[in-house]
Amino acid sequence: MKRTIIRGGLVIAAPPAAPNSGATDILIEGSRIIALGENLAAHDAEEIDAVGRIIIPGLVNAHMHTWQSGLRGVSADWNLLEYLVWIHGAAAPLYTEADLHVGTLAGALNQIACGTTTLGDWCHNAATPGHADAAVEALTDAGIRAVFFHGVPRGGGPHDAGPHPATEVDRLLAKPAFADDGLLTLGLAAPGPLYSPFDVAQADLSLARDRGLVISMHHSGGPPCPPEVWTRLFDQGLLGPHANFVHANQIDADLLKRLIDVGVSFTITPEVELNDGHGFPITGKLRALGAAPSLGIDIETGISGELLIAARVALAHVRGQDYEAFRAAPDDPPPARLTAGDALAWATIEGARALGLQDRIGSLEPGKQADLVMIDARALNLWPNNDPTAMALQASLANIEAVMIGGVWRKQAGRLLYGALDSLRVELEASGARIAAAANLPIRRLQA
Numbered sequence: 001m002k003r004t005i006i007r008g009g010l011v012i013a014a015p016p017a018a019p020n021s022g023a024t025d026i027l028i029e030g031s032r033i034i035a036l037g038e039n040l041a042a043h044d045a046e047e048i049d050a051v052g053r054i055i056i057p058g059l060v061n062a063h064m065h066t067w068q069s070g071l072r073g074v075s076a077d078w079n080l081l082e083y084l085v086w087i088h089g090a091a092a093p094l095y096t097e098a099d100l101h102v103g104t105l106a107g108a109l110n111q112i113a114c115g116t117t118t119l120g121d122w123c124h125n126a127a128t129p130g131h132a133d134a135a136v137e138a139l140t141d142a143g144i145r146a147v148f149f150h151g152v153p154r155g156g157g158p159h160d161a162g163p164h165p166a167t168e169v170d171r172l173l174a175k176p177a178f179a180d181d182g183l184l185t186l187g188l189a190a191p192g193p194l195y196s197p198f199d200v201a202q203a204d205l206s207l208a209r210d211r212g213l214v215i216s217m218h219h220s221g222g223p224p225c226p227p228e229v230w231t232r233l234f235d236q237g238l239l240g241p242h243a244n245f246v247h248a249n250q251i252d253a254d255l256l257k258r259l260i261d262v263g264v265s266f267t268i269t270p271e272v273e274l275n276d277g278h279g280f281p282i283t284g285k286l287r288a289l290g291a292a293p294s295l296g297i298d299i300e301t302g303i304s305g306e307l308l309i310a311a312r313v314a315l316a317h318v319r320g321q322d323y324e325a326f327r328a329a330p331d332d333p334p335p336a337r338l339t340a341g342d343a344l345a346w347a348t349i350e351g352a353r354a355l356g357l358q359d360r361i362g363s364l365e366p367g368k369q370a371d372l373v374m375i376d377a378r379a380l381n382l383w384p385n386n387d388p389t390a391m392a393l394q395a396s397l398a399n400i401e402a403v404m405i406g407g408v409w410r411k412q413a414g415r416l417l418y419g420a421l422d423s424l425r426v427e428l429e430a431s432g433a434r435i436a437a438a439a440n441l442p443i444r445r446l447q448a
Ligand SMILES: [Zn+2]
Pocket: 063, 065, 122, 218, 246, 298
């Protein structure tokens, strides 16, 4: 079995904990980490020099609609309603299997380039089994670890969804791509209690529970669910660690506490939430209840794919709220201070928890999968490295020197190890241009 030893890096093994003191070696065998320590002996391993680099667990982007990559940038100035009308109402029905494949592949490759090793790929445009297969194939082609959240388009309106098709879930589960030891896991992308009738939400949550799958549900905008909806879902035991809510901006503190108490996870997409009008990220509300968010990019139609930016936005937002509250009531006890290490934890282990993968990924420790990122701290923007945690959080795409997923290098020396980017670009541009034109998207063009 192939062995690799990464020597001499500054290792932040388990954010928010501080980095290991001194230079640390990481020994990898096959897909797993088998040892961390100083001056490890490993005569038969491939040696990788990591002096001057910061090594962090691979980032976990817990929520992204990767299929939309061909429409990058088009919704940068739209609000949530405009996004729904144009992307879901006009563009989504035009996607062929090939569009889904190229969008997912390009989006997933860029995630790797940005340091994401695990992607919560929320594919709610799998109109047919062929569309789902195309997206799954693209994730496999990219070499990324992912939870493929299978979702079907909702047609003419938010309440048109029937129950999630169980036969399709079972068909997907039987695919070799979802074997236990592989990079892909199946999940359900469902409308949930806010965006579907009670019977549908109940059926979808039951299906996920019965199949042992994580079910992820958008929850923002629109009038709140009636309290009896929640009561019935709690009473039936349908809410637990397998349930993930995305955004959750309008969920009040009492309900949030009940959901946290049964193990429900929350994914925020702070940059999109603030830009598009979802409401404010719930980072501070979660902290008050002893919980923490995971992070997502959500839509590359609106923002860039760099998860470390999402982490910085989330941290800046909650700190801004804290300082505002302090100005308004300076005698109140201050809330617990959130740190750069916390933000890195949201982007790593909290994402792993939200995706149900915390036993496999999210930190660098023996027995876990070798999913890691090497940040080149020798770069001009990261000198001097006074605080490796701060430098890791402030790293840009240009600093992501190398990315390993399951013991396999997917990026090295600053370059993706994927051969056909030029032809992929041509294909993605053609796909996006065709869909944007056919949907008549109101996008800004260059002046003639
Ligand atoms: Zn979303």
